Amino acid sequence: MSALEYERFADIYRVWTATAGSTHANHPFYVEAYLAAGGPVVELGVGDGRIAVDAAVRGCHVVGVDLSPAMLALCRDRAAAAGVRDRLTLLQGDFRSFELPEPAALIALPYHSLGHLTTLDAKREALRHIHTQLRPGGRFVFDDFLMTPDRLDHMRRVQLRAEYDTPEGQHALLWVTSLIDEGAQTMRVVTWEDLLDEDGVMMRRRYRPLSLSWITPAQAAALLADAGFTVERCLGAFDGTPFVDDTAEEQIWIARKDAAA
Ligand SMILES: C[S@@+](CC[C@H](N)C(=O)[O-])C[C@H]1O[C@@H](n2cnc3c(N)ncnc32)[C@H](O)[C@@H]1O
Structure with missing residues (x-):
């Protein structure tokens, strides 16, 4: 982990x-x-x-x-x-x-x-x-x-999670989706943050995956x-x-x- x-x-x-x-x-x-x-x-x-x-x-x-x-x-x-x-x-x-x-x-x-x-x-x-x-x-x-079929379906979707300004003053969008292995009951929750300039142009994208599972x-x-x-x-x-x-x-x-x- x-x-x-x-x-x-x-x-x-x-x-x-x-x-x-x-x-x-x-x-x-x-x-x-x-x-x-x-x-x-x-x-x-x-x-x-x-x-x-x-x-x-x-x-x-x-x-x-x-x-x-x-x-x-x-x-x-x-x-x-x-x-x-x-x-x-x-x-x-x-x-x-x-x-x-x-x-x-x-x-x-x-x-x-x-x-x-x-x-x-x-x-x-x-x-x-x-x-x-x-x-x-x-x-x-x-x-x-x-874990239910509805929850799995929801987690597999690409979702815009938040819009905010970072402490450094940059405008940011936070996105998430999950790669799920139902047999193993595991998932990679993949989150990425887009940092935008004042024209809305993406300056930087950073991925932060988490390994998770359920019982x-x-x-x-x-x-x-x-x-x-x-x-x-x-x-x-x-x-x-x-x-x-x-x-x-x-x-x-x-x-x-x-x-x-
Ligand atoms: C989902 S966060 C929960 C944080 C807090 N309990 C809350 O409810 O907001 C999971 C936390 O568990 C810690 N963690 C993950 N695996 C761990 C492990 N094997 N032993 C100790 N801490 C672990 C992570 O570093 C993280 O801070």
């Missing part, structure tokens, strides 16, 4: 999340979960701190883990700008091998980020490791794409069971709607490490 991919993606991450469908819904869900955790909270793939910093502003201490130095730097800057740098502990590490200073009450892996591990073996390794980093009774919460709900349940988790709930939307096959928009898993584990 993806560590290198995010080194190149970091500068457009804020525009990307501001114009994404699910970020507006997943943000309050995770912030509330962090505040309710009642113990050490960890966000894996903390990114630019979009969720963690807002939880910190509301009083929560968050340990943020991420592989990408560029994303961790954005998170650090965002926390400093919000005046909560002291409420964030940032660690560079991988989902499969991070080491926490103390066992967590809640480990969250938001925004389809498990999908950056693109094989079932890598995801299995991650979930087994996450289980070891929780305290007994602690929870693991994550969401993944709920089915049955695969998610099997991975959680394999790692030793007990599933408390599976939601179909971030407003708390229980997962129902025909109407679910996402798969959001809330799992527990049993007290005896």
